[in-house]
Amino acid sequence: MAEVTGIKEIIKPENLVYKRTGIMTDTVLSYCPGCGHGTAHRILAELIEEEGLQSKAIGVSPVGCSVLLYNFLDIDWQEAAHGRAPAVATAIKRLLPDRFVFTYQGDGDLAAIGTAETIHACNRGENFLIIFINNGIYGMTGGQMAPTTIPGMKSSTSPFGRDVRMMGNPLKMTDIVATLPGTYYVTRQSVHTPANVKKTKRALRKAIQYQFHNKGTCFVEIVSNCPSGWKMTPVESIRWMEENMLPFYPLGDMKVPDEKTGK
Amino acid sequence: MERELRLMKGNEAVAEAAIRAGADGYFGYPITPQSEILEYLMEAKPYETTGMVVLQAESELAAINMVYGGAACGKKVMTTSSSPGISLKQEGITYIAGAELPCLIVNVVRGGPGLGTIQPAQSDYFQAVKGGGHGDYHLIVLAPASVQEMADFVELGFDLAFRYRNPVMILSDGAIGQMMEKVYLNPHRERSKDVPEWATTGKPPTRSRNIITSLDLDPEAQERFNLKLVAKYNEIREKEVRYEEFQCDDADYLLVAYGTSARVCQKSVQLARMEGIRVGLLRPITLFPFPSERISVLADRVKGILSVEMSAGQMVEDVLLAVNGKVTVKHYGRMGGMIPTPEEVVENLRSKIIGG
Amino acid sequence: MTEEIIIAGFGGQGVLSMGKIMAYAGVLQDMEVSWMPSYGPEMRGGTANVIVILSTERISSPIIRRFDTGIILNQQSLDKFEGSIKPGGVLVYDGNGISRHPVRNDISIYRIDATEEAARLNSPKTFNMIILGGFLEIKPVLSVENVVNGLKKSLPERHHRLIPENAKALQRGGEMMREVLRIREQDK
Ligand SMILES: Cc1ncc(C[n+]2csc(CCOP(=O)(O)OP(=O)(O)O)c2C)c(N)n1
Ligand code: SF4
Numbered sequence: 001m002a003e004v005t006g007i008k009e010i011i012k013p014e015n016l017v018y019k020r021t022g023i024m025t026d027t028v029l030s031y032c033p034g035c036g037h038g039t040a041h042r043i044l045a046e047l048i049e050e051e052g053l054q055s056k057a058i059g060v061s062p063v064g065c066s067v068l069l070y071n072f073l074d075i076d077w078q079e080a081a082h083g084r085a086p087a088v089a090t091a092i093k094r095l096l097p098d099r100f101v102f103t104y105q106g107d108g109d110l111a112a113i114g115t116a117e118t119i120h121a122c123n124r125g126e127n128f129l130i131i132f133i134n135n136g137i138y139g140m141t142g143g144q145m146a147p148t149t150i151p152g153m154k155s156s157t158s159p160f161g162r163d164v165r166m167m168g169n170p171l172k173m174t175d176i177v178a179t180l181p182g183t184y185y186v187t188r189q190s191v192h193t194p195a196n197v198k199k200t201k202r203a204l205r206k207a208i209q210y211q212f213h214n215k216g217t218c219f220v221e222i223v224s225n226c227p228s229g230w231k232m233t234p235v236e237s238i239r240w241m242e243e244n245m246l247p248f249y250p251l252g253d254m255k256v257p258d259e260k261t262g263k
Numbered sequence: 264m265e266r267e268l269r270l271m272k273g274n275e276a277v278a279e280a281a282i283r284a285g286a287d288g289y290f291g292y293p294i295t296p297q298s299e300i301l302e303y304l305m306e307a308k309p310y311e312t313t314g315m316v317v318l319q320a321e322s323e324l325a326a327i328n329m330v331y332g333g334a335a336c337g338k339k340v341m342t343t344s345s346s347p348g349i350s351l352k353q354e355g356i357t358y359i360a361g362a363e364l365p366c367l368i369v370n371v372v373r374g375g376p377g378l379g380t381i382q383p384a385q386s387d388y389f390q391a392v393k394g395g396g397h398g399d400y401h402l403i404v405l406a407p408a409s410v411q412e413m414a415d416f417v418e419l420g421f422d423l424a425f426r427y428r429n430p431v432m433i434l435s436d437g438a439i440g441q442m443m444e445k446v447y448l449n450p451h452r453e454r455s456k457d458v459p460e461w462a463t464t465g466k467p468p469t470r471s472r473n474i475i476t477s478l479d480l481d482p483e484a485q486e487r488f489n490l491k492l493v494a495k496y497n498e499i500r501e502k503e504v505r506y507e508e509f510q511c512d513d514a515d516y517l518l519v520a521y522g523t524s525a526r527v528c529q530k531s532v533q534l535a536r537m538e539g540i541r542v543g544l545l546r547p548i549t550l551f552p553f554p555s556e557r558i559s560v561l562a563d564r565v566k567g568i569l570s571v572e573m574s575a576g577q578m579v580e581d582v583l584l585a586v587n588g589k590v591t592v593k594h595y596g597r598m599g600g601m602i603p604t605p606e607e608v609v610e611n612l613r614s615k616i617i618g619g
Numbered sequence: 620m621t622e623e624i625i626i627a628g629f630g631g632q633g634v635l636s637m638g639k640i641m642a643y644a645g646v647l648q649d650m651e652v653s654w655m656p657s658y659g660p661e662m663r664g665g666t667a668n669v670i671v672i673l674s675t676e677r678i679s680s681p682i683i684r685r686f687d688t689g690i691i692l693n694q695q696s697l698d699k700f701e702g703s704i705k706p707g708g709v710l711v712y713d714g715n716g717i718s719r720h721p722v723r724n725d726i727s728i729y730r731i732d733a734t735e736e737a738a739r740l741n742s743p744k745t746f747n748m749i750i751l752g753g754f755l756e757i758k759p760v761l762s763v764e765n766v767v768n769g770l771k772k773s774l775p776e777r778h779h780r781l782i783p784e785n786a787k788a789l790q791r792g793g794e795m796m797r798e799v800l801r802i803r804e805q806d807k
Contacts, residue, residue: 063378079378082347083322113292113322144293144302145319157293157305157319166310167319270646270654270772296658381659442681443639443654445646529679604684 021045023054027071034234036224037066039191040133043201044104045073047208057100058092060085064106065139065226083114086121086130093128100211101128107148108138111173115147118173125182125216129207132174132219135226136245143229147171150248155229170248174221178254184216186255190223190246192238203253210257223249266447273413273439276446277343277369278303280417281315285452286367287338288316290329294348295381296437297371301343313454323348327355327368334364335475337462339421339455343369345437346387347378349395356430357396361477363461363492365424367417368402369433371440374573374600382600383437383523388577391434392551399489401496403431403503404550406521410444412548418449423503425459427495434550436573438523438602496552505548506557510536514543516616517561519582520571521547523602528571530605535612542612550578555585567591567616571608574598591616620675622760623683625700627668628692628713633747636773637690638669641751643769644761645673653681666695673760690754692747697721711754713746729757731795737788745788752792756800763789 023045031037048057054075061069063082070077080088085103093101110118110132118130137155138144145155145162148170152161162170178186185207189200200222207218223245225237232240271279278300281289291301301319309315316333320326326342333340344352349370359366370391374384391404403423405416413435420431458464466472479485507525510532511517520528525546535542545561547554562568567590570579579594586592595611597603624641628634635656645652655670670686672678689704691697691712698719704710706725715734731753737746755761761769767786771779 067378081378108293113324115321138293141293141295141298144298147321156298156302159302159306268646270643270652437658438655438682441656441658443642443652444678444681445652523682527680527682530683533679602682604682605680606684 021049023049023074025072025074029072030068031065032226032228034225034227034237035065035139036135036191036222036226037133039197040104040131040200040222040224041066041069041072043191043197043204044131047201047205048073048075048100051205051208053100053208056098057102058096060089060092060101060103062103062105062109063140064109066104066106066133067140069104083109083112084117085109086114086117086126089128090121090124090126093126097127097214100208102131102208102211103128104131105133106139107132107134107136107146107173111147111171115171115173119177119180122177122217122219123180123182125184127211127214127216129211129218129220131204132221133224134221134249135224135229137226137229139226139229143226143231148173148249150244153244172249174219174249174254177217177219182216183219183255184213184257185210185218187219187253188221188223188249188251190241190251192223192225192241196251213257215257221249223251266449269446269448270443271410271446272299272441272443273407273410273435274299274371274441275303276410276414276448277417277433278307279448280414281341281367282307282309282313283449283451284418284421285313285339285454286315286341286417286421287454288318288329288333288340290318290320290326290333290340290342292320292323292326292344292348294323294345296373296383296440297343297345297369299440300369313451315454323351324355327352327359330366330368331355331359331362331364334359334366335362335463337457337459337464339365339367339425341367341369341417341421343371345371345373345381346375346384347373349387349390353390353396356402357394357398357400358477359430360396360400360402361398362475363428364430364475365421365428366430367420367424367433368430369435372434372436374598380600381437383439383573383602384598384600385436385522385524385573386575386577386598387434388550388572388574391432392553392581400492401429401499401551403427403429403499403552405431405433405505406548406550407433407435407439408522408525408546410439410442410446413439414446414448418452427499428461429495429499434522436523437600500552503549504552504554504556506554507546507548509544509546511543511545511561513541514561514564515541515566516543516612517565517568518542518544518571518608518612519547519558519568519578520544521550521578524571524573527603527605528608531571531608531612534605535609538609540609540612540617547578553581553585555581558582558585559587559589562586562589565590567593569608569612569616570594571603572596573602620673620760621678622673622688622758623686624671624673624688624690625668625686625703626671626690626692627666627696627700630667632667632692633744634667634692635669637747637751638671639773640766640769641671641673641761643772644765645671645769647765647768647772648761650675651678653678655681666693666699668696668700688754688758690750692750693717694719709754709757711750711757713750727757729753729796729799731792731799733792733795736791736795740788740791742784742788745785748785748788749792749795752789753796753799754792755789756793756796763793
């Protein structure tokens, strides 16, 4: 009995250290166990709550495993055709310039079929945020090669490993957009360890705030895993990511505005 | 010649048949339910054996324009996709039709509109047979109803494409793409070394330059070109109609269905006949050209026709035109990735045609 | 002869591959075959099913809703497909994790505890071959020999070392089913 009363004493608002964010709906996430998408969603949801942006946020979801993202976060959403999210977001932000507008896109969506939309939105300096999940593969369609698949990496359409002479080189979109005058804040992060989750959250918070400066496109890449597409257990996939993806896609900021001048 | 027996998915049969038909190039982009085609080709590595080029493009838009480029060199090239990807290809397809280029396009249809579902449907009939892109043009449209036909129509499709300098579409669906059946594969054909006289391969002194274009700014010349296309389509209508009949000889009622629906309807015919209802099935194999004349002849003999499709009612419009009011024509369809069951078809035949 | 079969269970239980092996065996027996899977994201940890038709005649519809035989590997599939077996048909199911057992009395129902047995034999992945062996004992539409050859055809070369283990599981399934039948005979 004493123990039960003890628990009741502990469960008090002032003792709360961690809670479910109200921005996440009750819908069960449709991701495979260990997939990075879920963590990225969670951070985004927390930030929308913490920054008080529920009524200002308009998200554009992609075609990819996160196609159902609009079911998971309790904000307004538009679902774009494959690769077209930056074009869709361009119009939203131009018509509603005081809103928090963002896209959330996979690497196939953003860096293959949507390359033109991505580059041109960033080059025009559209004032929205792009969140780019790079798992090096097409998750949703069953593990085909993505533009970000690293050399030698196996996928269902590079069954003998990516042969760059035949299939081309991986595309580092984040590096590319960082060189464009239209981008304002460009960074590459990951969510595979608690420390990295914290860093990514910090970066995303900045990106969300910068989004309101209306001084150019904010671009946050999150290097992620795809245990199913990589045909690994979640733990193996994290190790593989650290050993293979991160050396190829090093983490860190690529372009930061000057805090004083805001430029 | 010995044909090799294999057990394969419809999608795999397309890929293997393409290699064996001596295709020169394949350009694709992953999309369910047809990604196995690109996967199979990447695993089979025909570029090491026959020299066939296989490339994963960055989008369907790019893939169809690669097809344009390859076809304009006189090569046997193809692409495959499923509904949303085929919509994206429409711009390229009308340019290909306008430049009179031969190529093969496979649509493993899934339910729409929009992103829709990844389950099988026949809702792209209008898009396939009535145009799809802008301008006055037609594709030759073949509708396989088995894995065997998935393989056979690759070779047939290429032959028709080159005979008429016209894009050919295989209009399949997720069920036929994903299912496995026995398939007898033709022996390997050498990749052709013939160069069509219109192909852009570099101008030798012996001929004038070749230009592949779909542009003509002079309206009179453009109309002459349109009339040439019309004449070509009429020739195709005359010579290339293909269909299969199933117990139509003594039929009081007729089912018209293609592809997966036709397979379902075969069983419906058996079920209905067990109940003493004399039903036959006409299965269009070419959707353009459509077997209108045959349907018109059968319409003189039957009391009613049910068009069965996995759509809201698209082919039924062509059946109605063919029948021209002679007997009742009704539509029965399932949508959104649902497939009609043989029993449902019989029920609808009873309620919409026999009772109605 | 036409045998229309539904195999259903969780994705990852080898539902589709069991069907594939049967289809290959059918081809080896000169039959017409069709193998129509459920496909798509639902397979990720969700349910998977496949319709296999074996016939001595041309197969009309590969998509059907009523089956001669159901081979059922989990509760969800049992709930979904028990009603789809034709009267007089056969239902074979794995008892593992089943709390609502089948109740129809116009079909023949056989339970085989294949998961348990496979675990006991230390080769958990072969449980579907135990079930298949059991089914073939009741309805010998395919010979065990052809099923083993079908296995060779459907498994990639690098997995061929697993064939003896699977062949043993097939045999074991047959034995278990004979035992089930013997006990039933006794009870009569
Ligand atoms: C026009 C078009 N082409 C192809 C597809 C099929 N498709 C769906 S998701 C996808 C790629 C997904 O990969 P990615 O963007 O990397 O996201 P992930 O699933 O890995 O999160 C493709 C090719 C489609 N829906 N529409
Ligand atoms: S397929 Fe890959 S990206 Fe998609 S949910 Fe599964 S693990 Fe995540």
